[in-house]
Amino acid sequence: MxxxxxxxxxxxxxxxxxxxxxxxxxxxxxxxxxxxxxxxxxxxxxxxxxxxxxxxxxxxxxxxxxxxxxxxxxxxxxxxxxxxxxxxxxxxxxxxxxxxxxxxxxxxxxxxxxxxxxxxxxxxxxxxxxxxxxxxxxxxxxxxxxxxxxxxxxxxxxxxxxxxxxEAPYSPPSHEFKQVPSSTPGWPHPVTTPPDDELARAAEVLNSGEKLAILVGQGARNAAAEVRQLAELTGAGVAKALLGKDVLPDDLPYVTGAIGLLGTRPSYELMRDCDTLLIVGSNFPYSQFLPEFGKARGVQIDIDGSMIGMRYPTEVNLIGEAQGTLRALLPMIARREDRSWREKIEKNVSDWWKTVEQQAMLDAKPVNPMRIVHELSQRIPENAIVTADSGSSTNWYARNLRIRGRIRSSLSGTLATMGPGVPYAIGAKFAHPDRPVIALVGDGAMQMNGLAELITIARYQKLWPDPRMVVCVFHNNDLNQVTWELRAMSGSPKFEESQSLPEVSYADFARSLGFESVAVDDPGQLGPAWDRALSADKPAVLDIRCDPEVPPIPPHATFEQMKSAAEAVLKGDPNAWHLMVQGLKTKAEELMPSR
Missing domain, CATH: 3.40.50.970 (Thiamin diphosphate (ThDP)-binding fold, Pyr/PP domains)
Structure with a gap:
């Protein structure tokens, strides 16, 4: 044939x-x-x-x-x-x-x-x-x-x-005019590095600084060891763009966590106070979260010359693959003996994690969404893969999930579209069928398409040697991120017709497909629910009813944002009193000294 x-x-x-x-x-x-x-x-x-x-x-x-x-x-x-x-x-x-x-x-x-x-x-x-x-x-x-x-x-x-x-018969191209052949499949992985004189210029900038901040993105993933070595030599702190959340583990005391609107206070302070900035493999777009223009000297490393020097007025731009470029740069970097900057960073990081834990343990109605990710961080396998969707749950993924070991994670970083959390997890499971995969998904995204893709998981689960595929649904019956954006950016109260979601039992739907299903409406049930899902011999859904009024307040929220949110409440926002109480409690934990 x-x-x-x-x-x-x-x-x-x-x-x-x-x-x-x-x-x-x-x-x-x-x-x-x-x-x-x-x-x-x-x-x-x-x-x-x-x-x-x-x-x-x-x-x-x-x-x-x-x-x-x-x-x-x-x-x-x-x-x-x-x-x-x-x-x-x-x-x-x-x-x-x-x-x-x-x-x-x-x-x-x-x-x-x-x-x-x-x-x-x-x-x-x-x-x-x-x-x-x-x-x-x-x-x-x-x-x-x-x-x-x-x-x-x-x-x-x-x-x-x-x-x-x-359906037509295949015939290959011939050795004749206007026919184009091809070659054996394969693609060499090039390692490009900048010339020595450019590396020397970058080293001069980095060696001259007293307070170095490093920002890593997904392009630094293959250079994690080199970033660590550079941070140890210079006493730098390392902040992570959201797509680079899994580049370095969060148990390193100088890793300040995510940066930006969904970021941490130590990352904000790192950028605010540094005098030198090194960006490795990141196109993080929000320059307002980088050092004030003119305050810090800058160096950027990126493999794509078309994307370099776009986000901060960097002094030296090195076009090259992250690992190869850093390996060539490291011998030119002097060790900084004064560790006062590093000590300040490590104290900020330590205090922050205590604050995050205290915020996660605050009471809410019925479950504090921060605690969902906090409890996961206590027991997540060190070879897990985590996918996150777009919505208020992304805040808790960004701030509360502690990366350690070989944990990988990602989300729709730049498009920030709703809906990829569950299909990303399916793709991850086909990439690594021997590793547990966890999807953190809001109920809006679940109703948009996550429920249907549970059927896909049910269909293919027998192909995966490690059957653990956990979909955790933040069930608050609200399109929560946009609700908060209405309050903080527009000074508008929640509009129920656009923001409220119809009630669905995600646990019952998953149970009908043969999943391990756990419905949670009490914070004391969270730890056991995670334990049950992560030890199951089949895919699992955690249907966790959480409080939509726990505010995703950035640790560096501006006065105008806080004022807009307060004005929205005063205009007649539903559950206004509960919203105010939760916001005050959450912010108080950040402002009070760690207990």
């Missing part, structure tokens, strides 16, 4: 080492779907409940495996649905390849069913590489280039294949 174009697509993916493709079927990809059947499902077709979820799963897989993520969708609506997940990949610099069906070539331009101008639709999200394959001979080069470009540029790319071509 002759090899078809669809057969060749899967063969080439296998040659690239692709083990699964996240997707949803449709007649625009029938030729490729049929090829999965002929190939004995190799690579594995992972059926999501929606194409957007397939794209998120590919992003999660890539983030946690370090390999290419692949998603597949039909023409028209399927291709449209992929977009949000692919934009998540684009903004977080994740290599994902989308393979998309299109109407038959004979029908193109005829306003045929599900015909959408995919070239126009995808030209932004797949701006690094977008190709429509119209003859079989294009395929090797098109597919290989899509994969290589995604890996090289850390970006989504897209290959469009009309449905009739998928």
């Amino acid at each position: 002759a090899e078809t174009v669809g057969d060749y697509v899967l063969r080439r993916l296998r040659e690239w080492g692709v083990e699964q493709v996240f997707g949803y079927p449709g007649d625009g990809i029938n030729g490729i779907v049929a090829s999965f059947g002929k190939a004995d499902n190799d690579p594995r077709f992972v059926q999501a409940r929606h194409e957007e979820m397939a794209a998120f799963e590919a992003v999660g897989y890539s983030k946690f495996s370090g390999e290419i993520g692949v998603c597949l969708a039909t023409s028209g609506p399927g291709a449209i649905h992929l977009l949000n997940g692919l934009y998540d990949a684009k903004l977080d610099h994740v290599p994902v390849v989308a393979i998309i069906g299109q109407t038959a070539r004979s029908a193109m331009g005829g306003s045929y069913q599900q015909e959408v101008d995919l070239q126009a639709l995808y030209k932004d999200v797949a701006s690094e590489y977008l190709v429509e394959v119209n003859v079989a001979q294009q395929l090797p080069n098109a597919l290989d280039r899509a994969i290589r470009t995604a890996l090289a540029k850390r970006a989504p790319t897209a290959v469009i294949i009309p449905t009739d071509l998928q």
